[in-house]
Amino acid sequence: MERIWLANYPAGVPADIDPDIFSNVGSLLERSFKAYAERPAYAFMGHKTSYAQWGAQSMALAAYLQSLGLKKGDRVALMMPNVPQYPVAVAAVLRAGLVVVNVNPLYTPRELEHQLKDSGALAIVILENFAHTLQQVIAHTAVRHVVVANMGETLGFPLGPIVNYVVRHKKRLVPAWSLPGHVRWKQALQTGAGRSFSPPQVDTEDVALLQYTGGTTGVAKGATLTHRNIVANIVQSAAWYAPALGKLPKGQQLNTICALPLYHIFAFTVIMMLSAYEGGMMILIPNPRDLPATLKELAKYEVHSFPAVNTLFNGLLNHPDFDRVGWDKLKMCLGGGMAVQEAVARRWLERTGCPICEGYGLSETSPSAICNPTDTDRYSGTIGMPIPSTELQLVDDSGREVAPGLPGEIALRGPQVMRGYWNRPDDTAATFTADGFLRTGDIGEIDTRGYVKIIDRKKDMILVSGFNVYPNEVEGVAVMHPGVLEAAAIGVPDANSGEAVKLFVVKKDPALTEQQLRDFLHEQLTGYKRPKFIEFRGELPKTPVGKILRRELRPTA
Numbered sequence: 001m002e003r004i005w006l007a008n009y010p011a012g013v014p015a016d017i018d019p020d021i022f023s024n025v026g027s028l029l030e031r032s033f034k035a036y037a038e039r040p041a042y043a044f045m046g047h048k049t050s051y052a053q054w055g056a057q058s059m060a061l062a063a064y065l066q067s068l069g070l071k072k073g074d075r076v077a078l079m080m081p082n083v084p085q086y087p088v089a090v091a092a093v094l095r096a097g098l099v100v101v102n103v104n105p106l107y108t109p110r111e112l113e114h115q116l117k118d119s120g121a122l123a124i125v126i127l128e129n130f131a132h133t134l135q136q137v138i139a140h141t142a143v144r145h146v147v148v149a150n151m152g153e154t155l156g157f158p159l160g161p162i163v164n165y166v167v168r169h170k171k172r173l174v175p176a177w178s179l180p181g182h183v184r185w186k187q188a189l190q191t192g193a194g195r196s197f198s199p200p201q202v203d204t205e206d207v208a209l210l211q212y213t214g215g216t217t218g219v220a221k222g223a224t225l226t227h228r229n230i231v232a233n234i235v236q237s238a239a240w241y242a243p244a245l246g247k248l249p250k251g252q253q254l255n256t257i258c259a260l261p262l263y264h265i266f267a268f269t270v271i272m273m274l275s276a277y278e279g280g281m282m283i284l285i286p287n288p289r290d291l292p293a294t295l296k297e298l299a300k301y302e303v304h305s306f307p308a309v310n311t312l313f314n315g316l317l318n319h320p321d322f323d324r325v326g327w328d329k330l331k332m333c334l335g336g337g338m339a340v341q342e343a344v345a346r347r348w349l350e351r352t353g354c355p356i357c358e359g360y361g362l363s364e365t366s367p368s369a370i371c372n373p374t375d376t377d378r379y380s381g382t383i384g385m386p387i388p389s390t391e392l393q394l395v396d397d398s399g400r401e402v403a404p405g406l407p408g409e410i411a412l413r414g415p416q417v418m419r420g421y422w423n424r425p426d427d428t429a430a431t432f433t434a435d436g437f438l439r440t441g442d443i444g445e446i447d448t449r450g451y452v453k454i455i456d457r458k459k460d461m462i463l464v465s466g467f468n469v470y471p472n473e474v475e476g477v478a479v480m481h482p483g484v485l486e487a488a489a490i491g492v493p494d495a496n497s498g499e500a501v502k503l504f505v506v507k508k509d510p511a512l513t514e515q516q517l518r519d520f521l522h523e524q525l526t527g528y529k530r531p532k533f534i535e536f537r538g539e540l541p542k543t544p545v546g547k548i549l550r551r552e553l554r555p556t557a
Contacts, residue, residue, distance in 0.1 A: 001393050001401065005385035005450025010243045010373045016389045017239055019232035019415035024202040026095040028231060029276055030055070036279035039253060044084045044284040045163065046300065047155045051279075057189060058091035064192030065096050068145050070123060072097035072200045075210065077116060077124040077143070078263065079103040079134070082284040085149040085185055086262050087272055089125045094208060094227075097200035101210045101222070102263040105130045106544055111220070113137035119210050119222055119422065125149065125185075129167070131177035138179065149185040150174075151286075204228035210422050211265050213363035222422030223265075223363045232389070232415035233366035234273045240387045241305075244332035244357070244374035245278070248304060254280030256305040257298060259288035259312060264545050265367040266336050270307050280305075288312060288546075295321040302326060307334040311486065311546035314344045317351060318485065318508065330354035332374055336361060338547045339454065339472050343480045345379040358383055360454065364431070364438055366416040370452050382451040383444075390414040391437070392452065394444060399433040407445040407455055411437035443470075460550060462491030462499050464528045469501055471550065474531065477524045478503060483512030488540050488548045492533065503531035504553055506540055 006015050022028040032041075033055030040048035065076065076093045078100060080086045093100050101119045103112065105127060112133055116124070123145035126134055131148055138146070152163035168174045183191075208230050210222035245254060256275050260267035275282050283301055285294050295316065303325065313335065316322055333348065333356045340358040349355045357374050360383035361367030370392070372384035386392045393401050394408030402408035417438050420428030431439055443455040456470035463469070471489040478487035485508040494500035505517065514534050521530050541552040 001391070001446075003386070003391065003450070004448070008373075008385065008449050008451075010375050012242060012246075013373075014239055014388050017232065017235045017415075019228055019235065019389065020204055021235055022231050023204055024094070024206065024227040025208050025230050025273070026091070026097075026202060026227075028234065028273075029058075029091050029094070032276045032279060039279055040281045041276065042084065042087060042258075042282040042284055043301070044082075044286075045155060045159065045297075047084075047159070048281070049084055049154070051276075054087060054091065057088045058095060059197055060189045060192035061088060061092035062096040062192070063195040063197040064188045065092060065098060065123065066197065067192065067195050068123065070096070070098055070145075072202070073099060073207065074123075075099045075101050075119045075121040077101040077103050077119065077121040077126075079105050079107075079112075079124060079126040079130055080149065080263070081105055081127065082258055082262050082267075082286045083127060083149065083151060084154040084284065085125065085127075087282075090262075090268075090272070094202075095199070096197075097202045097206070099207050099210060102212070102265075102268065104261075104263060104544055107133065109133050109136040113140055115212055115220060115222075116141040116143055118212075118220075123147070127151070128177070129174050131179055131182075132175040135177050135179055146179050146182040147185055147188045148179065148182050153186060202227060204231070205419075207419075209268075211268075211363040221424055221427055224419045224422050225366055226419055229366045229416050229418060230269060230273065233269050233368055234277050236387050236389060236414075236416060237270055237274050237368050238277055240368075240371055241274075241332060241374050245305065247331050252304075254278050254304050255301055256280055256282055256307070257285065257303055258282040259285040259294060259306075259308060260337075261544050265363045266307065266361070266545070269366055270334065270336075270368060291315055291319045292321060295319060295324055298325045302329045304329055304331045305334075306330060306332070307336065309337040309546040310335060310340045310344055311338070311542060311548070313340070313348055313356060314486070317344065317347050322351065327352035327354065333357060334359055334371075336367075337545050339476065340379075341476050341479050342379050342381065343476075349379075355379070360384070360442075360452070362438075362440060364418045364440075365412060365414070366418070369412050369414070369416065380451065382447075382453045385450040385452060386412075386414075390416070392446070393433075393437050394446065395433060395437070395439065399437075399439070405445075407443055409458065410440045410442045410444045410452065410454075412440060413437045460490075462489070462501055464491075464494075464499055464501065465497040467528045469529050474501060474503060474525065474529060477521060478505060478517070480524070481512075481517060481520045483507060483509035483516070486540055486548070488550055488553055489531065490550050490553050492554075494532065497528075500532035501529065502533040502535065504535050504537055504540060506537055
């Protein structure tokens, strides 16, 4: 497809970027450690860590990992929430030429065992809160080296011991565990600081990251992301966000809220890595589901950039402490991971003065691929247009490009697109078209300006009497009702129509009745799109990032 979207790029945004500006992610980070040495790189519970400290600590840990006998290409799992040890561990692993394996700390033993086995990880850095999970499976994996961190150890005295006491004894968030031979975080840094570090030769096509994905469709697979993939997406993102971030006063450091989990590719690249590239500061939020604590923490800072998901934007808007934060300094809000609903986007703009700029990506694209212009001032109802150096096709089931004006599966090609799935050549082959485009599994359409609209995921589509019903549309309409907080739509078997729409709803107004909602939907949706069944719930199942899990609603339908 001709890149028709280039004519509508904001002024100053290039058509293409140089994905080889750095030979590897480690060299990008090392440049920032030196260039921004005295600046704070991240803040956690009021404690700031400078770029120089980040560099020194990661160098010590890199030397320690080398001293264990780990060599270039070996995999190291990281199982932590948003704590200061995470960025240090990432930088250490990459500087040592090793491969980061991001692990969701809320994984069950079964899920953790699969990921450790599949990746072949030889070492893991883990927060003690989750050590009991590792204890149950480590004997069945290749992991031989364990570094255990804790919540308070980077905070100094007296805050550090207080935090650990509360976490361990008051909140009881650290179940008993035993991992013979483990090393504590501080001990690993002290040991590494006394060792010499030998920088390996790391090239652009070496693997940087295994990002596991696809658990909703079967067994989780590792998206194999190279150093070039990650560097490219950092530079692409910087170019695309420049119209918004360029509004910061000259010399002002960029402060970015990091409420999304860093083990997720959205936060990994678009928050941590981009912030490092720009010399910004991350505000680390370890548990964004604790909205009062999150808002209390954010009130301490001038915030400029806020990448999040629809459910987090919505949750914050509906909290009574929302206005304690100085939102007036926001320059950019990014919405990803799931569709941003118009009702949420409209309220966010009204309350903060900063629009939510919706984008799109996948673990397989490092993740950013499509985004609305960041100088926008309105909700577009689309995911925007392909970012620099990104090509797009809409294809049919056989991988052939569909005729102009027709919907098709979104397929992407660019320097940020993964090499393939780790040790899964068949899955890799099935995911790419003959000419190298990644098939996303999402159905979309593109207008004459180059803006892309997601219709829905192929597997989520509901077929009612031969008509396609897309859950995003039904959900988007439902949450426009002032009494609805959240909604999720699925298809359920129906004797008359094959499938029928069932809608799960979380109320904002306790007085909302089913009939009131049905009357509203009747006005907004044509007959076959209207839910046949409506069920009210106290909450909806979500991923740690806040994305609603429709698949977990199906067995209960």
